[in-house]
Structure formats: structure tokens, C-alpha cells
Amino acid sequence: MIDKTLNWFDDRLGTAKGGRSFLDKIFPDHWSFMLGEIALYSFIILLGTGVFLTLYYVPSAHEIVYHGSYVPLRGQSVSEAYGSTVDLSFNVRSGLLMRQAHHWAADIFLGAIAVHMARVFFTGAFRKPREFNWIVGVLMLILGILNGFLGYSLPDDLVSGTGIRIAFSIVESIPVVGSYLAFFLFGGNFPGSGVIIPRFYVIHVLIIPAILVGLLAAHLGLLIKQKHTQFPGKGRTEKNVVGSPMFPNFIAKTTGFLFMSFAVIFLLGGFAQINAIWQFGQYQPFQISYAVQPDWYMGWLDGAARIMPAWEWVGWGHTLPLEVFLPAVVFPGLIFTILMVWPFVESIWTKDYEYHNLLDRPRDRPKRTAAGVAMLTLLFGVFFASSTDVMANFFQLPLEDVLWFFRFFVPLAPIVAYFLTCRICNEMRVAEGIGKRKRALIVERSTEGEYTTTEAPGQPGDGHEEIDAVPVPTFIDTSDPSLATAGGVRRVIR
Amino acid sequence: MSDSTPGIDSTPATMDDPHLQPLAKNPKRMEAIAALSMVVGIAGFVAFIIAYWVNASTQWEALTLGIGMAGLGAGTIAWGKYLMPPGPFVEERHDFHSTDDERTAMNAAITGRGGIEVKRRKMLLGIFAVGGGLMTLALLIPGVRSLGPKPAKSEGTQGSTKDSLFTTNWQKGSKLVTVGGRTVKVDDLETGGVLTVFPQGHEGSSPDQVILIRLADLGPNDPPYPLSSPGRTEWGVQGYVAYSKLCTHLGCPVGLYQQVTQQLVCPCHQSIFNVNAGCIPQFGPAPRPLPQLPITVDSTGQMRANGSFDQAVGPGFWERP
Numbered sequence: 001m002i003d004k005t006l007n008w009f010d011d012r013l014g015t016a017k018g019g020r021s022f023l024d025k026i027f028p029d030h031w032s033f034m035l036g037e038i039a040l041y042s043f044i045i046l047l048g049t050g051v052f053l054t055l056y057y058v059p060s061a062h063e064i065v066y067h068g069s070y071v072p073l074r075g076q077s078v079s080e081a082y083g084s085t086v087d088l089s090f091n092v093r094s095g096l097l098m099r100q101a102h103h104w105a106a107d108i109f110l111g112a113i114a115v116h117m118a119r120v121f122f123t124g125a126f127r128k129p130r131e132f133n134w135i136v137g138v139l140m141l142i143l144g145i146l147n148g149f150l151g152y153s154l155p156d157d158l159v160s161g162t163g164i165r166i167a168f169s170i171v172e173s174i175p176v177v178g179s180y181l182a183f184f185l186f187g188g189n190f191p192g193s194g195v196i197i198p199r200f201y202v203i204h205v206l207i208i209p210a211i212l213v214g215l216l217a218a219h220l221g222l223l224i225k226q227k228h229t230q231f232p233g234k235g236r237t238e239k240n241v242v243g244s245p246m247f248p249n250f251i252a253k254t255t256g257f258l259f260m261s262f263a264v265i266f267l268l269g270g271f272a273q274i275n276a277i278w279q280f281g282q283y284q285p286f287q288i289s290y291a292v293q294p295d296w297y298m299g300w301l302d303g304a305a306r307i308m309p310a311w312e313w314v315g316w317g318h319t320l321p322l323e324v325f326l327p328a329v330v331f332p333g334l335i336f337t338i339l340m341v342w343p344f345v346e347s348i349w350t351k352d353y354e355y356h357n358l359l360d361r362p363r364d365r366p367k368r369t370a371a372g373v374a375m376l377t378l379l380f381g382v383f384f385a386s387s388t389d390v391m392a393n394f395f396q397l398p399l400e401d402v403l404w405f406f407r408f409f410v411p412l413a414p415i416v417a418y419f420l421t422c423r424i425c426n427e428m429r430v431a432e433g434i435g436k437r438k439r440a441l442i443v444e445r446s447t448e449g450e451y452t453t454t455e456a457p458g459q460p461g462d463g464h465e466e467i468d469a470v471p472v473p474t475f476i477d478t479s480d481p482s483l484a485t486a487g488g489v490r491r492v493i494r
Numbered sequence: 495m496s497d498s499t500p501g502i503d504s505t506p507a508t509m510d511d512p513h514l515q516p517l518a519k520n521p522k523r524m525e526a527i528a529a530l531s532m533v534v535g536i537a538g539f540v541a542f543i544i545a546y547w548v549n550a551s552t553q554w555e556a557l558t559l560g561i562g563m564a565g566l567g568a569g570t571i572a573w574g575k576y577l578m579p580p581g582p583f584v585e586e587r588h589d590f591h592s593t594d595d596e597r598t599a600m601n602a603a604i605t606g607r608g609g610i611e612v613k614r615r616k617m618l619l620g621i622f623a624v625g626g627g628l629m630t631l632a633l634l635i636p637g638v639r640s641l642g643p644k645p646a647k648s649e650g651t652q653g654s655t656k657d658s659l660f661t662t663n664w665q666k667g668s669k670l671v672t673v674g675g676r677t678v679k680v681d682d683l684e685t686g687g688v689l690t691v692f693p694q695g696h697e698g699s700s701p702d703q704v705i706l707i708r709l710a711d712l713g714p715n716d717p718p719y720p721l722s723s724p725g726r727t728e729w730g731v732q733g734y735v736a737y738s739k740l741c742t743h744l745g746c747p748v749g750l751y752q753q754v755t756q757q758l759v760c761p762c763h764q765s766i767f768n769v770n771a772g773c774i775p776q777f778g779p780a781p782r783p784l785p786q787l788p789i790t791v792d793s794t795g796q797m798r799a800n801g802s803f804d805q806a807v808g809p810g811f812w813e814r815p
Contacts, residue, residue: 026585169744169809184641188656252574259567263560270556285700288749290761306763312781321810469584
């Protein structure tokens, strides 16, 4: 039956030719290779829960009187966007679960991308021939951040509405064309002609997801075409890949991992309240809340805007709001440009134009590792600067002192981090055996009082990597009945 | 075995091959664990359907769904990791680049065929390029220009607040009203009181929002409250001052008034303005003072604007002089 079906497809598509090598495709085993998978699976959640939300959310700034089940809001005038978001949270069954899972999935999606990217960076996986895929990844990060912002702006609540106001001012700060861009985007001076919610909506649910799906296909297609990188190890060379086959091992493990990621996101969605918009209230341009931070992936931009000195430039009849333009437009532009061009810059810098399929240990590339750590220090610096007010309250310090701390910390800490990392890497390279997986040592005292040290026996799988790797066998001979019952393999192959 | 091209291997692997032995020491036990885990998962999904059916809380839905997914997931992972043939297996990589001959042929096809066409039909190519560019432009013009109105170029331009960053609806004589439309009288606020006000007829409008502060309980015959910004003493009345509530940094409402230090704080990025000194920025990223609205009181005690702002409100932009 299965043979017949497969042949039916092969007659029409020739699937047997490439299909076998696809099933035999080898995935190297390392925990850090699963970080990108988390991003992929949160994206699936985003698409699924997102479709659910579109069925109930109304992308309109039109004012209505709220009559839903949330008592404190009854009789108040709210926008349809806000009212429908409250409604789908309280009146649509499973609505709150889906909405919060959607929000958590977005935060996890971008977190997974960031960590995955750090893994790719620090191990040098972006090197030739994978520069394309690095760029595709950076583009997905940028679009993901943008779509996250658009998404949490849609409920039209007080907190996100303030974010939209800030976005208007940031666009406005661009020299020469800023006010035009802002007016076109919003359909007039802020808050515009009621078009921003529907416009954000179509970008959030259609345009960016469509591009993301395309980039995702390219990302995975390039991965399959170029094959996975691997860490150096026994039998692993630049010319091969050692690990588990796509079918059945990798499929089983990754599907299980998909379910686990889903489980975490839905548990968070049900138990960890996120973006309780009914507590914030409807956005009003003259109202504001205190000690509010954006979602984590926008924090670095908010922090940059906070610590920037008031360097507005005025002259020749024009105003150049550098206090906004530099941290909110130039700074992210610069960061993303550095990320984009890094593979090429590094290759030119090190005069290394070779193929690289074996990964680096971060310590073996002190300068790259140090540059990465400096970048992370910078980004974490501005990220924490986005909660200066919360810190000032928490530590009972004057707000001014906290701000001045970050004004020095953000530019100086990356420099310190760079040299410190270089130093640590170099020392780790010299020291023998650091970072190697150690087996426990058993110290025994004999009756004569003599001490001996022996290695503990291996755990299951410990010695497994010592076996030579072989190509995936096509089929397994189970004709010998004595072997057929061995070790449970037959159950799998059957 | 080293042949990496797919096909039927001449020597099939046998069951005693260590590459095919499951990692689990006791595969039967591991199989039972995986099965149990998946059964827990199935129970979770059934429980979710029941939870939905009886309209249980969001927490119950998440818990049952989470158990379902985690159970199924853990079982599947155990199956894949501990029971399936673990290898290690190897696959050869192939060169990405083509042979030199293929490259030459490809390059020649582009430069040769294309090059000849470019040489022969320069004019056609030029016209084609212009046409293509114009098509893009023609489509972009409505795509961009239809989006919104053009911002007014300068201060003198008349227009609604929707079309201009320079104008507000404040005029000499505008009545100060609350967002609910209630008119503001001179004895409405005590010392230290603040109120967000709008010009009558434009309640809730973003560019028109003004924060009205009573700095001192002064009567009509008392000397005016001494503001340290030169020439502004007459802009307040009976201890009241009024400033644009739009932060000059990024346009958030400057909503925090600290009476003890006489400061207005913007909760967004912590710009601090000195209320006594014409709301000049004392601290933080805001570059300019909050524009002050001159106010007065008419004979009925109604508070009114005594003019408009002397500059554009809100954050900076290119056309601002």
C-alpha cells in the first residue's frame, strides 16, 4: 500500500530520486542547533493564534459604547479596536488564552531569534558559504521587531497608543522628509485621520507575515541546500556532516520539540498575564501611565532615546532633532547595518575566503567573540537604560544619577567588555582542558591508607560518539530471528 | 559504505550494528515511558476539550492543553532520542560551486548574448530603462501621495491642526474647558492643583492639550506670580500658568507635576521641566521648553486664552524654524 502510494507520486514527480537523499539528510546533534527551531515553532503559533484573533478583532478607530462583560468599562466610549480586543479576551471562549499565547509567542519568537543569532555569530556559522542565510536572518529579525511593535499597538490601549505617538515623533524627526512621511503614514498630524489602526493592521497581518514566510522558506531552503554546520569532533571534517538522519530520528525529535515549545507558550498564555489592556484603558492622547516599558525587543530603542542628551540642532531656518534622530533612527540603522555586513567585513579583515563548515569555539576567535560581547553589552546597556525610572524607584536613587550612570555605562562598558573578553579567550586557549566535558573522578582510600583516583563509569551515550560514523543504511536485515528481537530497533524500522 | 550517493546499499545493515542499537539501556522500559508520556498527552487533550465544553477558566484550558502538548512532545522526543537508530551517521558534502567549464559557459551566456544585444540595441535598452523607471514612479506616486495630506510649510500657513504641525486651535479668547467640556473657572483649582484643558470645541484634541497649574492662590488684586522667565509675568493669571502638555522630546503628555520641586516630568523618557522658569528643560532628552499659553480671566471668572502659542508645540521637525 505504502509502496503503491510512493510509486504513484514518483511516476508524476520523480520523488524517489531526491526523496531518499532528503530522508538521509544528516542533522548534527547539538543543543544550540535547536534555538532556531524555537523561533520557527513560535512563528507557527503566531500564525495560528493570529488567524484566530483576526476573526474577532476589529481594526477600526471608530468610537463605540462598550457593552461587554467587563463591568468597569461598561457605558464608556471606546474605539472598536480596543472594545473588540477586550471582548475577544473576555467574551470569546478561549480568546484570552489565544491572545496571550500570541503575545508570548511574539516575545519568545524574537528572543529565540536573538539567541540563535548569537549562537551563529559566536561559532562563526555565518562564514562562507552561509552569508546569504545570515542576511536573511537579520532581515527576519528586523521585520519581527517591527511586526511585534505593530501587533502590540493594535489594541489601541493607553500604553501602546503612547508608543504610536512616539513612533510618529520619531518619523517626524527625520531631516527634510520627516514631517511628510509622518503625515502620509498617519493621514495627517497626530493622531491622524483614524487610519493608523487599519494601516498597522494590514501591515501586521498581511504584508510582514507574507514577507516573513518567504524569508523563512529561503532560510530553510538555504539550510537544506548548504547543509548544517557542525562542531569539530571525531570523524567530522569540512567535507562531511555527522549526526542523526532526517528520517526518522530528526523528525521525531524536532516534532517532539515543537510540541514542547507549544506547551510552554500555551502554559505562559494561560498562567502569565501579559498586556492586560483592560487595566490600561483606552488610549487618549492627553493621558499617560507611569513606569511603563515597551515589550523587551523595543527596550533597547527606548533606552537609547532616554540617555541621549538634548542635542537639538537649530539653524538656517530649520530644526534637526538629533536628540531623537540619532538614537531612534541612526542608532538602530547602524546596528542592523553592522549585523548585515559583518560576514563580509570579517572575511576581508581576516583575508579568509575559504569555505567553513566546521564551527569555531568562541575562545579560538578572541576578536570576533570580543566584538560580539561588546555588541551585546551595548545592547543590554541601552536595554536596561529603558527602565531608569523603575531603577531609580527601586534603588531609591535620584533619577539624575541613574541616567548619568547609563550615559557613561552605555558607551564605555562595551570597550571594557571587548578587552576583557579578548583576555579571557586568550587565557582559556592557553589553559589545558577548560570547557571539556569531564567525567566524575572517584577517589578511593585503600586499607593501607593509599589514595587512588579513577574515572567514573560512563553514562549512557557517553562513549557513543567514539564510534565511526557510517552512511544511513537503506534497510535493515531482520531475517536472522535471533537478531530481530535485539534492542528494540525493529519496532522503529517496521 | 563510503558511497554517499543514494541507492540501495549492497550490504544491508544488520541488527548487531552498534549504529542501530538504541541509546536506551533498556529499550522496553524506555518504550513504556514514551508510551506513558504520550498517553498523558492524550489525556491532556481530552481534558482540554472537556474544559472547553464546560467553559472552564483560561488557566484550566492552558493547563490541559499544556499537559497534552508536553506529554505528547516528551514521548516523541524519548522515542526519537533513545529508541531510534542513533548512528552516528555521516553524509558527504558536495561542492557548492560549479565546474570551471560550467562557469565559463554561464558567464559567456550573460556577457556574450546580453552584451551583443546591449551593443546593438542601445537605444531600445535606454528607452526600456526609462519606461521601467517611470512605471515604478507612476505607481509609487498614488501609492505614497494618497496616504495623507501634505504638512503645512511654515507658521503663517492657515489650516486645521490635522494639516499642520504649526497650528493649534488656541486663539485669543478661547475658553479653557476640561476634556468633558466643563468650562474652567478661576476658583476651580487650589494651590498645587493641575488640570488638563482644551480650547472649547476641541476637547481631547492631541495638539491642543494644555496643562493648567495653579502655583499660588492669588486674587485679582495681588501682584502677579513671579515667573523667572523674562517677560512672561503677564502670561499667567492669579497664580495660574498654562503650558502645552506635549513633551518637546517625543510628544508624550507631560503628565507628572511635582509640586514640591515645581517640576513637570514626562513619564516616557524622564524629561524634567522647571515650571517656575517657563518650563525650560532641566534634565533629560527634551531639547526645548514647553511652549507657554498666555491665559487670562474674564469678568465672569471664566478662564480664557490670551493668545495662541508663540511657536509650534511638540517635538522638533525639519520645517520648524
